[in-house]
Structure formats: structure tokens, C-alpha cells
Amino acid sequence: MITLKNVTLRRGTKVVLDDASVTLQPGEKIGLVGRNGAGKSSLFALLTHRLQSDLGDADIPKQWTVGEVAQSMPETEDSATDYVLQGDVRLAAAEADLVAAEASGDGHAIAEAHMHLTDAGSFDARARAQALLMGLGFRGEQVDAPVNSFSGGWRMRLQLARALMCPADLMLLDEPTNHLDLDALVWLEAWLQRYEGTMIVISHDREFLDAITRVTLHLDEAKLTRYTGNYTAFEMMRAERMVQAQASYEKQQERMAHLQKFIDRFKAKASKAKQAQSRVKALERMEKLGPVLTSADFEFEFREPLSLPNPMLTLDDVACGYQTEGRDNIIVRHISRSVLAGQRIGILGANGQGKSTLVKTVARMQKALGGEITEGKGLSIGYFAQQELDVLRLEEGPLQHMIRLAKEVSPQAREQELRDFLGRFRFIGDMVSQEVGSLSGGEKARLVLAMLVWQRPNLLLLDEPTNHLDLTTREALSMALNEFEGTVMLVSHDRALLREVCDEFWLVADGKVEPFDGDLDDYQKWLLETSREMARAQKEAARPVRATTDGAKSSNDKHSDRKAQAQAKKRLTEATRPLRKEVERLDQQMAALATERSQLEVALASRALTPPQMAERGRRLKQVNEEVETLEARWLELNEEIEALTTAAAL
Template structure:
């Protein structure tokens, strides 16, 4: 077992843990949670031996084998399959022993070495590695491609596969879902449920934690507190504890009342559709943990739209895709990803856009957002349509050398020039105050964006979207860099937003809480999905099985 007894842990002058004690038993699956900066990654450093306690006693069984995802971006011409196979340290050691035994010409040593090689699973190593790679969303045709041919996000998936390939008694996973689509996420959950060792995971995905963990370890005020149960159980228990603290409840009363008022209003008008009922349950959960939400260090709201065109937009015989590449021969046709789109978007709709990896979700959103022109067909926009677009690559669009204040000043000038009906704050002090509502206070407004964390950049993008006062929100994976409390703040803000929301996300808790209808992008087209997210997970697993059977 892993034991911490009166452990103190510091990073520089900051005390992250002070005289904390906890025991983790073999085979437990532990979710490690806490606010950003609380010390989660530093505690991982203690577990993996890269950091040492500053006081107290820490122990871990000496014979335990440990696996974790390497954080460096791999640079190699190895094939994806071979790169993952190398993650099996036991197999690698056995192969090296065979080579040494053969070189020694010692028959007995060679016999033992070959037996160890067999026991290490050399006969099925390639099949095991390829099952991991395919499970994480790669195509069969990509198994032999060099690692260097993949983008950064896909290379990090290979690092994850490599960690899963390694036989281990302790598996440490720090934000393993960041680069995954929902289909790969569902597969990873199923794999981790079968994992027999001790798992410790840091994640900001509530449903992922709920699915795989049975213990929650909370870092709070430099203390480690162990809760039996998954993340939702932890939230319930923490909410009950907070309700007992009457001073805190009095402070939060207005925020709790506001949240409950909205939930009551939505429940009164919710349809009997399966998706809407799923959303009611998600909101009832928010009501139950209202003290926890109200205690969050960050919250915000979208302003009431200046107008609500209805319909917002209409798509007639639209094909979405990409123009020919610059180096394509003259007359080359465009690449069509999704075709025959005939759908309208109305005021107040809450649409979740579902689809397996590569089916065209982002292409559809980019086309609606005007980033891509339709390949064919027509999109008619309602008068006064004002789109707030959060792209998957939105953080890359921020200028790293500019400050949050410079971003806001430029946005204000662009808004005035375009004649949009957003907030037009003429004074720098107004912009400073607005940035402050998104936790950009003091010197942070003059800090270069390039030096900020992914979560801080995501908050700045949200701040810029809110400032524009949109009536249609197009959000493509908005939670990738957000911690749990900021995800909750986004969920509450989206629920209170009076405009229309179209959302692509692998965060099922957000989809459940926000969306009451779903569009499924599949096999080159779009169709309504009549089930809820549990039905969709079953659909994804069936599609994956169908693809494997066809391969």
C-alpha cells in the first residue's frame, strides 16, 4: 500500500501539503482532485519519485512497477505500433536478456531467457499494442505510419498507449482525456475498469472520474482528505459538510437561490424527450451540490442578447468541407466531409453535436461560424445574428506576445468598426473591470498571454466571447483546458444564457447539463439522435465493434 504519514511537501516557499496523512490500498482507483495550484501534480511527483517529502514519512512497496504517460512530444521515425510496443518494459528487458544470452553462448541462460521472453508476452505484443492504438482512435492504415507523421495531440495519444502497454502495479494518469474524443474516451474507461493495479488519476472530467474511481483524494488547504467513492459521492459528502457550516451557507444563499430559481424554471417547461429529461436530472444534481458550486473561486454569466432572430440560420442542401490544397493541380475538387445538410437552428435551442472522431463535427461548426465557406448549398442567417465562436484551436489564435488588456482593446476597436451590437467600453478602466470578472486582476492584465496556463488562456477566450454579447454560441471542445470548478461555472452560465447554444464536447457532464437535443454527424451526413448520452455511448461501442469486425 501507499502510505503518507504527517507528510509536508513544499514547492519553493509555498506549502502544498502540511502534516497530511493518508493510506491508499492495492487495487484502488483513486481520483486526485483540488483547485488549480493546490499541488496535484506535485503529489504525483512524490508518487513517482521525482520529488521528496520535506517532512513526515512516505512509503510505497519497493517491488511495485509504475507506469505513467511521458509528457514530452515523441520525435521518432518508428512506426506507431513499434513505438507502443517499446512501452512494455518487461518485454524490452526480456529481449535484451535474450540478446545477452545468445552472445554468451550459455545454453542454460538462453533457455531461461527464451522462457522469460515467452512469459513477457512476446508472441502477442504486436496485437496488444495495435489494440491499444486502435482503441485510442487511430485507423488501421495508420498502424505502420511513423510517429513523426502525426500531429501533437495524436502523438500524446501514442504516449498514453505506451503507458497502458507497460505492465504496472501503479498507474499514474495526469489529464489522460485532454486529447481524446468521446469515442476514445469511452474505450479508455472500459480499459481502465479492467485494470487490476492501483490507479491514481488527475482529471477535470466528472463523468470519467465517476466511471472509473472508487476513492477520491481531495487536496484542500494543504491537507489531504480521503473520501470513499467516486467524484459525485465526494461532491455529495462535501456539500453536506458545507451545509453544516452555517456561515458559509449564509454567504452563498443568494447564489444558491439564483441557481435553484433557474432549475425550477427549466423543469417547468422541459419536454418529455429523453434528452430533456436527462438534462433535468443533471440540473437536479447541480441543485443538490449548489453549496459546492457557490463556493467556486470563479463564476461568470453571458449577457442577455441584444436580439434573438428566429430562425437563427437555415441550411439548405449544404455540403461542408475544405477547398483544394494550394499545391493541388488546377481543377482539383474540394474535399467534402458532410453533405446534404438541411437543418434550421432556432432561438433558444440547446444542441449537442455528436459523432465519432473524424466524422466532421468541427467542419460543420467551422462552416456555421463562417470560418469555412460551404462547398455547396446555402446558409441563410437571421437578421442580427451575432456568433460567439470557441474553436478547438482558439487558444492558438491568441497573440502570445500581447496582454489580456491588448486583446480586449483590439476587440473593442474591431467591434466598433464592424458596427456590432456588443458592449463598447470606451475607457481602459471599463475593460480592466471586465477582465477582473474573469479573474484577470492586478498585473495579470499586463502579462503576456504566452506565459499563461492553458486554463488562463481559455478563460480569456471566454471573456472575449462574453464581451461580444452573442446570440448564438458555437463551442467546439471549450473545456479542454478548464479545471472542474471552471467547467461548472461554464455549465451554469450556459444554462442561464438566453440565446442558442451549439456544443461539441467530450465532457459528458457538460453535454447532459446543457443540451436537450442532439445532432449526430455520421457517415457523411447529419441526422437527429433521439437517445440520450447513455444510448450514444452504446452506439459508439457498437460502431467500434462493427469497424473491428470489418477490418
């Protein structure tokens, strides 16, 4: 079992755990929940011994193998299958033993190594690795492709497959659903439900947590509280505890007021002095309860739009994509749709099919490559970018953003009014002047939401708005969207948000945008049928083709095909060259920051620093983490663009 006993853990000057104790039994599936920045990832670092506790004991059985998803992007020419196979540490150790035994010529050691290989499942290891890849959305021809040929989102899937390949007694999963499509997400749920070891998962997807966890560990105010049940059960039990705690606080307040009233009334009377003094002592000895304060009370609302044009906008034979070096690269084409007042549209489709491209085009962030978009009179668009850097300036603070926005979209507001407005989104005190580049992902997302609310839009375009939001803020967003009187177009992998907000769906697939007749459950069935059809098509394509009777014509056709393929490949290389150069530059920057981060973590864990030195390195560590987060966001965006261009070239 895992036992934490009176553990105190600090990261720089911040106390992550304060006298925390909890016991987790073998085989339990635990959801670790808490606000962004509460310290969930630091708890994972403690369990993997990357961090040491300042006080108390954290015990994990020494013989346990721990598996987790690496956060760094893999850089290797190994095939996807070989890379995933390397995650099986038992198999790798057995193979190393066999190599050593054969080199020494020790027959007994060779026989023993072969026995270990059999125990490690070497006979079907490759098939198991490829099954993991296929489950996570890789196609048949991709399983043997080199790792370096994949974009960022797909490399993160490779990291997840590699972690699942590990025969772990303890599995630690930090936001494993990021970068997954709905079909891969459903497959992962089924796989984790069958997993027999102990699992702790950090996720902000409540449906995912409900499906796979049976214990919830809540990290709040540096304390750990264990609840039996999935996330929905945890919410109900926590709400009940909070009601009871508030009732106890109010009852104690009444008791204290009664004692104080007696003391004030009789402390001057000699006949009652002794009784009054005893009540003073009782009041001093009483353990003071605090009022119930919770981060779940964060809420906001979108203001009523000034007008509701109908239709909001009309798309007539619109083509969306990117223009690179004067050349059009169309991702989605022939879009003819109208967006009406009050619609709630969920946009579905696999990664790289063009969902974000469509939203960016409607949001005027990039020009349509064909057709015409007609906007209704008085249209006011509020755009939440998947990468917040599309709308934020790293060197400015939240207040500077709001001052500039107020000048652009409404009469100039007083600074105090803007400060009060930001306070509603948890930007208080000096935070209003803090550079956006040093804010966490969740804080940046809240700033974008604040800017949206201020603009008073009548059409909201939201591209993965929940990526960096904790569960309570997601709930606040869902409530605000349901009360919004305008139109919503939403791209999200959060099924709970899609179910709660959207009443119709558009499907982006195969270069087209069409209405999807059904709900999310129907979409899941459609994905299953589509994957089966693709598998059948691949089998058909793999069958031998009969030789043509016209040999000369066949040779000419092949020559033309090869020439066309070479030209297409050349155009694609030219189009993606500047993007790949920027990716290489970001890789170098992230590698340097990763080295610095490791050095800082070692220094903070050594306990040889003075308090001022600890504080200085803690601040720098936070800054490094934020810089890495910013660079990774841009890295992923660039690779998504490269993937989109590659997909378009294949159409």
C-alpha cells in the same frame, strides 16, 4: 502502500504541498482532484522521483513498477504495435536477458531467459498490444503503420496504449481522456475497471471519475484530504464538511465576541480584574478558525441577448473544408439545416470528421466552399475556439483585449468598468496586464469566456470549451449555458456537459451532417454497431477476389486506379506540405524548450540555489511550461488539419 508523511514540496517560490500526509492502500483507484495550478502534476512528479520533497517522507514500495503516460510526442519509424510493445518493461528486460545469454553461450542463462519470457506473457504480447490499439480506436490496417505517420491526437493515444501495456503496480494517468472519442473513452473506462493495480488519475471528466474511482484525493491550499468514494460522493461529503466547518467558525466567533464583551466591560473594575484577565488568556489561547472560502463559488452568466432572430441561420447545400494553394479540400458537404432560436445542439462525431470545420465555417472563421449560409437579421455570434490562440493575442494582456473588444462591439467602457468585469472572471490586480502568452490554459479559457459574455451574443458556438477548465469552472459554465436565452451549438467530449446542456444532436460522419435521433446512450450503441459493421467489412475485404475473365480490362482498370491514386497522393502532399513544415519547426522549438525545462527542474531540485536564484528559475520554468503549452496547442491544431485533409482525400 503509498505513504506521504508531513511532506512539504516547493516549485520555485510556490508551495505545492505544506505538511501534507496521506496513506493510499494497494489496489485502490484514486481520483486526484483540485483547481488548475493546484499542483496535481507536481504530486505525480514527486511519486515518480522526478522531484524530491523539501521536507517529510514520500514512500512507495521499491519493488513497484510505475506506469504513466509520457507527455512528449513520439518520433520513430517503429510500427504502432512495436512501439506499444516497448511499454512492457518486464518483456523488454526478458528479451534483453535472452540476447545477452545467447551472446555469451550460457545454456543455463538462456533457459532462464526463456522462462522469464514465458512469465512476461511473450506468447500473446503482440495480440495484447494490438487489442489495446483497437480499443483506443485504431483500425486494423493502422496497427502496423509507422508512428510518424500519425497526427498528434493519435500519437497521444499511442502513448496511452504504451502506458497501459506496462505491467504496472502503480498507474499514474494525467488527463488520459484528452484526444479520445466517446467510443474509445467508454472502452478505456472498462479496461481501467478491470485493472488490478493501484491507480491515481487526474481528470476533469466527472462521469469518467465516477466510473473508475473509489477514493478521491483533494489537493487544495497545499493540503491533501482523502475521501472515500468517487467524485460525486466526494462533492457531497466535502459540502457537508464545509457546512460543519462554517458552523464551527460562526460558533467560535460568537464565543470570542462574548469573551471580548466581558473583558471590555470589567477590565477596569478591581473586583473583576482577575476574571477579565483569565478571559484574555483564554482568548489568546483559542485556536482561531478561518471562514470557509472555496473556489467553487466562481459563477457567471451570459447577458440577455438584444434580439433572437428565428431562424438564427440557414445552411443550404453548404460544403465545409480548407482551401490550400487555391485548391478546395472539402471535409463535409451537402449540409442543409436550419438553426432556430433557443435550440441546444450537441455536435457528435469522431476526430477528423469535420466537427470543428463546421463550427469554424458557421463562425465566419473560414469561408464555406460551396452552398449558401443565410444569417438572421441581428445575428450575433459568440465563438469559443478549441485553440484559444484563434481569438487571443499572446503579447497583450486581458485588459487590452477587453478595451479593444469594447470599442468593436459596444460603446467604449471606462477602464475601471472593464477591470471590475474581469475581476468576476478571477483576473485581479496585475493579472489584467499580464501577457496572455504567460497565462495558464485555464486562465486563457476564462478570458475567452469573459469576452464571450461581453459580446452579448444570441448564438454561442463552443468548440471543446472545457479542455483547460477545472471541474468547478465546468460546473459554472454548465449553469450559465442552461440559463442562456439564445442558441447553443456545442462540440465537446465532456459527457456531463452534453447531457446537462443539449436536448438534440447532430452527427458529423462520412462527410455528412445529419440529425441524430437519440441521446448519448443511443450514440454509444450506434458507435458499437458501427464498429462491428466496420470489422465485418474489413473481413470481407480481406477475402481473396476471383480473377476477372477480361484480363485486358482488368489490367487497364488497375493502371487507371494506380494513376488516380498517385495523382490524389500528389495533391494531398502539396496541400499538406506547408502544414508539415510548420509542424517540423514547432517540433524543433519544443525539443529545445524540453531540454531547458529539464535543466531548470534539475537546478530547482538541487537546493544549491539562493532564494533569488530559485525565484528566477521558478519564473522561467513557468514561462517555459506556458510556451510549451502554446506550441503544443498549435502543433495539435496543425496535425488535426492534416488529418482532416487526409480524411477528405480518402472520401
